[in-house]
Amino acid sequence: MSEKKLEIAVYGKGGIGKSTICADLSAALAERGRKVLQIGCDPKHDSTRLLMGGKMLPTVLEYLRDTPAEETKLSEVLGKGYMGIGCIEAGGPKPGIGCAGRGIISAFEYLDRKRVKENYDIITYDVLGDVVCGGFAVPIRREYADAIFLVTSGEFMALYAANNILRGVRNFDGSLHKRVAGIIFNRRMVAGEEERVQRFAEAVKLPICAVVPRSDLFARAEEEKRTVMELNIPGEERKVFEDLAALVDGDLPLYEALPLEDEELEAIVLEGEKRKEKQPLSLDALKSCEECGLCEEQEAESPKLPSSRLPLYGCAFNGAATAAVHLTDGIVIAHSPKSCSFYTWQNISAPGRRNLFSRGILMPSAISPNFETTQINDHDVVFGAIDKLRSAVKEAMDKRPGAVVVISSCVSGIIGDDVLSAEDMSTDDIPVIVIPADGDISGDYMHGIEMCQRKIGERLIQKGLPKKAMTVNLIGEVGVNNNKDINYETIKRLLGDMGISISCRFLGDATADEIRGLTAAPLNILASESPDNMKLKAWLEEEYGCDFFSHCLPVGYSATEEFLSDIAEYFGCSEKVEAVLEAEREKFFSEIERLKPLLEGKKVVINTINADVDWLLDTAEKAGVDFAWIGVLNYLRQELRVTSDPARKEKIHEIKSRDEVFKAIEEMKPDLVITNYTETLKDKAFITDSLPMTQKVGFNSGIDVLDRWALLLENRREGEWTNDRVYFEKYFS
């Protein structure tokens, strides 16, 4: 008798007879004196029934669901069957709920923790082969199966499943490992089955290790709730398993998995064609590739950053949640694991926390985002978490919010929770709005924001409301913009001075009622002309007949002046605008006068991406700054948008290499270098500062930037960073 330890996975399509075959193989091995454990990995959980004399064992998953972790005992799920064979059923969730694959993983993790395999020589896994997802593929991982048998009949779908299993094995093993033992052919006595199985075996280069005859003895054993081996009737039926057990127990040869392409499988199995050997790529083909050079050209046209340097984006779940929390009287429920919610909460609250933290204050819970989570856990993944979601929605509705917004994550998507069904819980006054973001599956951060805007808009915005005079909406503020609220306050003040009020911010801090009333405002102002905002604008125009103002939120002195004059004309309040402009002009020029002595004649080199900086150049020139050189990094090779002033255009240089920037700095000897790539200039320039990524709107956009420059230059004049020390001591000591 062999001493070897072995784990064998028996895979086959559902209903093909693999459980009967696996049980008879376990029985035959036990009769050879081996200590055998059979683990059933089919949610049907009847793999070990015949070994257990018809007794159905409680499944590991049922048991784990109903028993506190610290009270679990292996003996509760481990049965003792024919000839002492250990019997276990992994089990699975109810059909249509949860993730059976994850269930197998959880069951295996539990059995590993309990070191169930230690007392056995041979483990047989009886696995459903129809689904080859990560969970069902666990037994074919190398830490489990040493050998894999494919059970098949001659029907095409059974062979298709067998081929799929080979694909799974190939994915794990590549060509480095040989773990496939061969095919067990279960006869059904249908025409042509033998030839089909033969052709398949030949094509995938596997032996047919056993041919199980069609026999009434299997039905009789089934009726008597025993295996054929236990019936102990000499004959072909018994012999096939004795021989198979001897093969397993002996020097079992193993083979590489060589699955077929789908078309090949059909052609070989059904039409009798031969497998075509893949030709290695010929040297001629390689040469013509080199000659072509197209790939290199394409590379050069679209330079790519190495993947380690690409910026990271959030998922659609993250984007949708970031947008949804702006529904100020809503409650957002993330149907996700705790970690997805934690990371999203951190993202949402980061700007606020950073500001408070710099002043030594932790974020008070009262201003924490209105964001809750169902905290999907491992157990929910296996059994489904829709009930958990429904109770979270119910709890949220009891607080009487303006709306409940549910956002699904990858995990709820993968386990197939019917999240949209939560919308049925809406009442007349509290809508439940489900955003099926499903994490990364449905897109990235920006897709999530768009999904959220549309879904909330569709559920709340009322079409064709009577217009309310002197009101506007602000559209598309959401985004990574630390200045969002400052900008809102600025524009609200400037418009308010002319008697115009902001009715709704979509989607940036608005109540459900404000969004319902969006179409009552005669005019909409787009925050910026980003591609996403342009899509949002087109949608609001098309679906709700919204009219948009010709200007976005204005940045800088000239743009703001023009913005206010035009909006005053639109609302017929031009008489008010002059007073507003006069007051702002006075403030602006007194700021310029304050800055002039510090900045006049200072030489500045700018190194920018291809974005409009006229707002800054306008203000800086008024303060007497001398722009010696304006370098543009035009990565996307678009038309230059840096300035619309013809005189400034002459100073613009499209940067092709860093050396050009270094050369300009050496030649010009600027007082200040403005760049978003400070790192590269560390040793070249004495003082550098960055351009703000998101600008403040209004007359003073440029003044704020000049203030920083003045501070930097003044410090240099004194020769010490004295002011920094004062700030450091104030905030961080």
Ligand code: SF4
């Ligand atoms: S990608 Fe999926 S798992 Fe990751 S944070 Fe988003 S929802 Fe969660």
